[in-house]
Amino acid sequence: MPTGTVTSVGHLIRLGLPVGARWFELSVAKKNGEPDAMPRFIVLSRDITQRHDAQAALRASEETYRAMFEASPVPYMLCDRDQNIRQVNHAFEQCFGYQLHDIPSLEAWRNQAYPDAEYRAWVLANWGAQMARYQHDGTRFEPVPLRVCAKSGQQRSVLATAIAASGPLSGQHLIMLYDITETVRAEERVQGMRMMMERTEHLAHIASWEWDVDADRVTWSPEMFRIFGREPEDITLTLQGQSALYPPPDVQKLMDAVQRALHEGQPYELSLDIVLPDGSLRPCYIKGFPERNAAGRVVRLAGLLQDITERKHEEERNRLAVSVFANAREGIVITDAQATIVDANASYSRITGYTREELLGSNPRLLKSGRQSPDFYQQLWEKLRVEGFWEGELWNRRKDGAHFAEHLTISAVHNAAGKTQNYVGIATDVTTDHEYRRQLEHVAYHDRLTGLPNRVLLADRLDVAMAQCLRHEQVLAVVYLDLDGFKAVNDVHGHETGDRMLIEISNRMKNVLRESDTLSRMGGDEFVAVLTELANVGDCEPILGRLLEAAAEPVGVDGLLLRVSASMGVTVFPVDKVDADQLLRHADQAMYVAKQAGKNRHHFFDIEQETAVKLQREGVEYIRQALDQRELVLHYQPKVNIRTGAVVGAEALIRWQHPQRGLLAPGAFLPMVEGHAMGVVLGEWVISTALDQLSAWNAAGLELSVSVNVGAQQLQHKLFVQRLAQALVAHPDVRPGQLELEILETNALEDVAQISQLMHACLGLGVSFALDDFGTGYSSLTYLKRLPAALLKIDQSFVRDMLTDPDDLAIVQGVIGLAGVFRRAVIAEGVETQAHGAKLLELGCDQVQGYGVARPMPAADFPAWVAQWRARAQWTA
Numbered sequence: 001m002p003t004g005t006v007t008s009v010g011h012l013i014r015l016g017l018p019v020g021a022r023w024f025e026l027s028v029a030k031k032n033g034e035p036d037a038m039p040r041f042i043v044l045s046r047d048i049t050q051r052h053d054a055q056a057a058l059r060a061s062e063e064t065y066r067a068m069f070e071a072s073p074v075p076y077m078l079c080d081r082d083q084n085i086r087q088v089n090h091a092f093e094q095c096f097g098y099q100l101h102d103i104p105s106l107e108a109w110r111n112q113a114y115p116d117a118e119y120r121a122w123v124l125a126n127w128g129a130q131m132a133r134y135q136h137d138g139t140r141f142e143p144v145p146l147r148v149c150a151k152s153g154q155q156r157s158v159l160a161t162a163i164a165a166s167g168p169l170s171g172q173h174l175i176m177l178y179d180i181t182e183t184v185r186a187e188e189r190v191q192g193m194r195m196m197m198e199r200t201e202h203l204a205h206i207a208s209w210e211w212d213v214d215a216d217r218v219t220w221s222p223e224m225f226r227i228f229g230r231e232p233e234d235i236t237l238t239l240q241g242q243s244a245l246y247p248p249p250d251v252q253k254l255m256d257a258v259q260r261a262l263h264e265g266q267p268y269e270l271s272l273d274i275v276l277p278d279g280s281l282r283p284c285y286i287k288g289f290p291e292r293n294a295a296g297r298v299v300r301l302a303g304l305l306q307d308i309t310e311r312k313h314e315e316e317r318n319r320l321a322v323s324v325f326a327n328a329r330e331g332i333v334i335t336d337a338q339a340t341i342v343d344a345n346a347s348y349s350r351i352t353g354y355t356r357e358e359l360l361g362s363n364p365r366l367l368k369s370g371r372q373s374p375d376f377y378q379q380l381w382e383k384l385r386v387e388g389f390w391e392g393e394l395w396n397r398r399k400d401g402a403h404f405a406e407h408l409t410i411s412a413v414h415n416a417a418g419k420t421q422n423y424v425g426i427a428t429d430v431t432t433d434h435e436y437r438r439q440l441e442h443v444a445y446h447d448r449l450t451g452l453p454n455r456v457l458l459a460d461r462l463d464v465a466m467a468q469c470l471r472h473e474q475v476l477a478v479v480y481l482d483l484d485g486f487k488a489v490n491d492v493h494g495h496e497t498g499d500r501m502l503i504e505i506s507n508r509m510k511n512v513l514r515e516s517d518t519l520s521r522m523g524g525d526e527f528v529a530v531l532t533e534l535a536n537v538g539d540c541e542p543i544l545g546r547l548l549e550a551a552a553e554p555v556g557v558d559g560l561l562l563r564v565s566a567s568m569g570v571t572v573f574p575v576d577k578v579d580a581d582q583l584l585r586h587a588d589q590a591m592y593v594a595k596q597a598g599k600n601r602h603h604f605f606d607i608e609q610e611t612a613v614k615l616q617r618e619g620v621e622y623i624r625q626a627l628d629q630r631e632l633v634l635h636y637q638p639k640v641n642i643r644t645g646a647v648v649g650a651e652a653l654i655r656w657q658h659p660q661r662g663l664l665a666p667g668a669f670l671p672m673v674e675g676h677a678m679g680v681v682l683g684e685w686v687i688s689t690a691l692d693q694l695s696a697w698n699a700a701g702l703e704l705s706v707s708v709n710v711g712a713q714q715l716q717h718k719l720f721v722q723r724l725a726q727a728l729v730a731h732p733d734v735r736p737g738q739l740e741l742e743i744l745e746t747n748a749l750e751d752v753a754q755i756s757q758l759m760h761a762c763l764g765l766g767v768s769f770a771l772d773d774f775g776t777g778y779s780s781l782t783y784l785k786r787l788p789a790a791l792l793k794i795d796q797s798f799v800r801d802m803l804t805d806p807d808d809l810a811i812v813q814g815v816i817g818l819a820g821v822f823r824r825a826v827i828a829e830g831v832e833t834q835a836h837g838a839k840l841l842e843l844g845c846d847q848v849q850g851y852g853v854a855r856p857m858p859a860a861d862f863p864a865w866v867a868q869w870r871a872r873a874q875w876t877a
Contacts, residue, residue, distance in 0.1 A: 012048075023048050075158075077175040079106060086172065095179050097151030113148045131162065148177065157184040210302040211239060213262070218242065227284065227307045229276045245274055247281065254286070261290045262298050271308070283312045331427040337420050339363055351406070351429045353399030364425070369403050371395040380410075384423070388412040393430065405434040447521040449499055450506040458520035458528060462580045465518075465532045466573055476532045477540040477572050480587035481509075483525035483551060484565040484599040493560065501555045501562055508553065512546035525564075528584065537572050537604075544568060544602050552600060565600035567591055576607055586610065619672025623656075627685060631657050634689050635856035636706070638865065639827060642837050642853075643846040645871030649705040649740070651849060652690040653856045654682070675713065683714035684723055687739075691731040693859050694738050702863050707740035707770060715743060716754075721761045728765060736766025742793065744772050752786050759788050770827075774815055784822055792819045796830025796850070803835055816845050837875050 011026040027044040075092035077085050083106045093099055096113075103109040114120035126144055134141045143159040150156055159178040207223035218237040225232065228245060235241060239258070243251045250272035257268040267289045273281040288303035325332055331348030335341050344359045352359070352367060372394050383390045391409045398404055407430045413422040445457035453461065462478070469476045483505070490498040502525065509527065510519045518530040529547065531540050551566035569590025571583055578586070586605040594603035626632055636650040656664040673679040690706050697703070714720060728736050741762065759769055770791035771783060784792070794815050802809040812828070819826035828840050831850035840848060854865060 075177040075179060077109070077177070078172055079175060080172050083107065085109065092177070095150070095156065095177070096148060102151065112151070114146075115149055119147070127160070134162065143178070145180075146177075157181045206304055206306045208302070208304055210300060213299050213301065224305060227282070227305065228274055229278075234277075247273055247275060257288065258301065261288055261301060265290050265292065265298055283308050329428075331425075331429075333359070333364070333425045333427065335364070335423045335425070337422065339423065342422070348427060351398075351404070351427060352396070358399075367396040367398075369395045369397040371403070384410060384412055388414070388420075404429055405431045450503055450521050452506055452510070452527075453518060453520040455520070455522060458518065458522075458530070459580060461518045462530055462583070465530055466580060469532065469573060472533075474532070475534045475536060475539075475572055475575065476530060477534060477537075477543075477570055478583045478587045479529040479531065479540075479544065479547065479602070480569045480584065480591040481527040481529065481547065481551070481566050482568075482591055482595065484567055484595070486525040486564050489562055489564065493557075493562070497557050497560070497562075500557050501564075504555045504557075505551055505564070508550035509547055512550050513543065517543075528587070537575065540570065540572070544570065548600065548602070567594040567599045568602035569594055569605065570602050571605035576605060576610075616672055616676065619669070620676050620678045623669060623673055623678060623682070626656055626658075627682070631659065632682075632685070633657055633858070634686065634693065635858055636693075636862050637849055637856040638854045638862075638869070639707075639847060639849045640853050640869070640871065641846050642848055642871050642875040643841060645869075645875075647704060647866050647869060648847060649707060650862065651707045651709075651742070651856075652686060652693075653709075654686055655856075679711060680714045680717050683708075683710060684727075687724065688727050688730075691727055691734055691739065694734045695731050696859075697863070698733055698738075700863065702866065703738070704866075705738045705740055707742050709744050709772060710741045711744045715758065716751075721758060721765075724762060724767070725765055728767075737768065739767045740770055740791070741767055742770045742772040743787070743789065752783065756786050756788065763788060784818060784824070789824065791825045791827060794826065794828040794845070796828075799828045799830040799836060799840075799850075800832065803839060812840075812845075813843055816843050820844070834872055834875070837872070841875060 011028065013024050013026060015022050015024060024045045025048045027046075029042045029044075030039060072089055073091050075095045076087075076089045077092060078087040079085055085100065085103055085105060088098070088100050088103075098109075098112070103112065110120055110124065114123050123144075123146060130141055130144070141161050141163065143161045146158050146160050148156045148158050157180050159180055160175065161178075162173050162175045164173050207227055208221040209218065209224055211218050216238050218239065218241070220232075220237065228235075230245075235245065242254075246254060250270075253270060253272060257270055260266060261268055267287065269285070269287045271283065271285050274284050276282055285306045285308050286303065287305075288301050290298040291300040291302065293299045325345050328345060329347055331351045332345045333341055333348050334343040341359050341362055341364065344356050346356075349356055349359065354366075376394070380390050380392075389409070389411050391407075393405060393407050395403050396406050407428045408425055410423055410425045412420045413424060415421045445454060446452065447454045465476050468474075486498065486501070489501060502521075506519070506521060506527065509529070513519055513529060513531070514533075516532045518532075520528045520530075522528055529543075531543055534540055547568065548566055551564065554561045554563050556562075569587045569592070571586040571590060573583055576583060576586055589610075590603045590605040593606075594601050597603060623632075633655050634652045635655050636652055638647055639649040639651060640646065641648050654666055654670070656669050658664050670679075670682075673682060686708050690708050694706055728734070728739070762769070768791070769787070769789040770793050771787065771789045772793045773795040774784075774792045783789075792815060794812055798808045798811045798815075800808075802812050816826055818824075825847070826845050827847040827849065828836075828845050829849050831837055831840065831848040831852045833852050836850070836852060837848060840846075854869075857865060
């Protein structure tokens with residue numbers, strides 16, 4: 001354009017030309033000239049028809065796309081390559097509630113649409129894999145079923161797919177989310193109904209089936225397979241294929257019914273058996289319904305099959321229940337909730353004497369005997385109300401007025417709401433059993449011969465009497481009675497005569513007792529009387545006298561006049577405050593004292609003596625436990641020759657290391673075993689323990705002898721020599737000569753000749769003997785002469801006071817002199833001072849023991865004492 005011109009560009013005009021309408025773009029420029037000259041214009045035109053048509057087509061395409069996008073019922077998202085959401089359509093907003101500003105990017109969409117992180121990860125993995133394949137090689141995008149969370153929080157089910165956009169949207173892609181929520185819900189409802197039907201069929205044991213007549217195809221529900229116990233592949237689902245599933249008679253019955261349905265169009269119902277895989281039969285009920293087509297021809301049979309095993313069992317149980325009700329030996333009565341009788345069986349009529357017609361509509365109260373109190377019935381109904389059950393025995397009255405014992409159980413029957421609708425009573429007539437039981441109880445609690453209470457009933461009555469005695473602050477006496485001379489009656493005149501005599505004497509003794517007293521036969525000719533309601537011990541004396549007189553009175557049997565007497569032991573409660581068994585034992589002990597005292601008398605139990613015996617028993621048990629728990633030990637007191645200063649041996653002395661009282665000397669516990677077998681056990685333990693110690697000292701190089709004390713009871717035991725030999729054999733490293741037995745209680749030795757023989761047997765084993773406490777007995781010289789003891793031990797009671805008591809000194813001198821005459825060694829015990837030792841040396845006794853030498857000590861201290869021992873200079877000078 002020339003300089004100075006003004007240009008106007010972009011004017012479009014449409015011209016109708018012979019060749020058709022054309023579009024031109026005009027550029028107009030005004031040419032500057034003379035001011036008064038006419039304006040001149042330069043016009044340039046360009047034919048843009050082709051471009052204009054293309055742009056118009058594009059605009060039309062965009063408008064068409066936009067209209068389709070918005071009008072589509074399918075929710076759409078338009079996304080660019082940068083994962084930005086460019087557009088969503090109206091269906092999208094309606095379905096999910098999100099607008100474009102809510103979800104500017106795919107990431108924002110995914111976070112809201114799939115709030116569960118785990119599910120979102122699954123969606124991304126599945127979607128991303130498909131998108132990658134689609135973008136790589138154009139692989140078709142398979143729809144993905146997803147659950148989308150709408151803006152409202154509601155879950156929507158969709159099928160999601162993607163396609164590349166074309167035309168004006170090229171380079172972008174569309175995501176289509178087909179809303180299948182209602183379809184999914186419908187399918188879920190159908191599936192739920194199908195599952196519910198299958199569960200219903202299973203619970204009711206009812207299955208469904210159908211048969212397509214033209215195709216000869218049978219269809220079974222899952223429950224059919226369960227009832228038949230088959231798998232689909234096990235059977236041929238045709239009409240004929242069913243025949244193997246029924247026993248032959250039922251196959252024919254089924255086929256006949258099917259043919260009638262086909263030809264007559266009538267439904268059928270059958271009860272038949274099916275054959276299970278194991279060959280067993282299952283009862284079933286089958287029902288078939290024919291269906292016709294428009295021409296009236298039966299083209300399909302459908303129906304139900306029910307497993308009626310339980311129903312059959314129930315019917316059998318009902319038949320059995322009816323049979324039991326009618327034929328039971330027990331009476332059965334049924335009432336309503338108000339206790340009005342609504343039914344009763346024949347046995348109940350037989351028991352009560354009333355006909356069924358008389359019982360119906362009445363109340364069981366018509367049988368009331370009056371023997372039970374109102375409280376009894378109140379408790380019965382209360383238990384029925386609380387527990388729904390009652391069982392027990394009661395007395396009722398028959399129609400004829402006779403009373404009968406009845407064992408009755410009553411059960412409440414409840415309806416579905418838990419309310420009582422009936423009571424069922426089962427009654428058994430136990431009148432005969434009652435009488436038999438009464439007789440059995442009498443036999444169980446009474447002596448068969450005399451009819452008196454036996455031991456069992458006596459124990460019960462004694463327990464009751466003792467309780468009453470304490471409650472009323474009275475006393476009672478237990479009398480144990482034995483007939484003197486009755487055995488001779490039996491031996492001479494026979495048991496029949498003896499029995500008749502027992503019956504007569506028992507009746508007499510029973511008659512002299514009071515009503516509150518009890519006389520019991522213990523067996524044989526022994527009886528026990530329990531005398532109650534006594535104010536004091538003296539009150540029983542007259543009764544005891546009457547019992548002695550009744551027992552001693554002559555008894556006439558077949559012309560014979562027979563006499564016996566009675567020895568009675570008596571103990572009084574609660575003076576003798578022990579239990580019933582102990583009372584009987586104490587009375588029995590007292591009875592034996594009465595017999596030993598001359599018979600035909602009574603003797604009261606000595607409680608003080610029994611207390612002493614009890615204390616001894618307890619003491620023995622304590623010592624037994626001490627022995628078991630290694631609480632007993634031996635201490636050793638040295639024996640020395642004070643002239644030479646040599647240690648010549650030791651005496652083993654028992655001690656008790658008591659856990660509470662400390663170390664106890666023998667005097668504190670040995671008296672408890674005096675005269676008891678435990679004394680022998682202790683003596684044997686002392687010998688065995690002393691030998692153990694000798695063995696240990698020998699091994700340590702300390703060889704000496706040990707003396708142990710042996711009491712008369714142990715020495716006179718029949719197995720003394722045998723057990724001593726066994727102890728020596730068990731200690732082969734101890735020379736028998738190292739063991740010395742000091743005999744105690746020589747005045748208790750019963751047979752000196754026998755003891756002498758026993759001692760010689762022991763000497764044969766190599767051991768030696770000493771006579772302990774010599775001079776304290778009454779026949780020491782006899783023992784010295786006849787018993788082979790090598791040593792005499794002067795008792796400490798003489799040695800201790802010999803320095804001040806001339807009599808004791810004379811005894812010591814005498815014993816030393818006797819030892820010399822009989823060629824026995826002598827040792828003095830109880831040497832406590834230098835003066836004692838010096839005087840004994842002067843009298844000719846060199847061996848001593850006592851506190852003046854050393855106290856008894858534990859075995860562990862003895863070797864050290866020996867090593868340091870030195871005799872006092874005054875003794876060895």
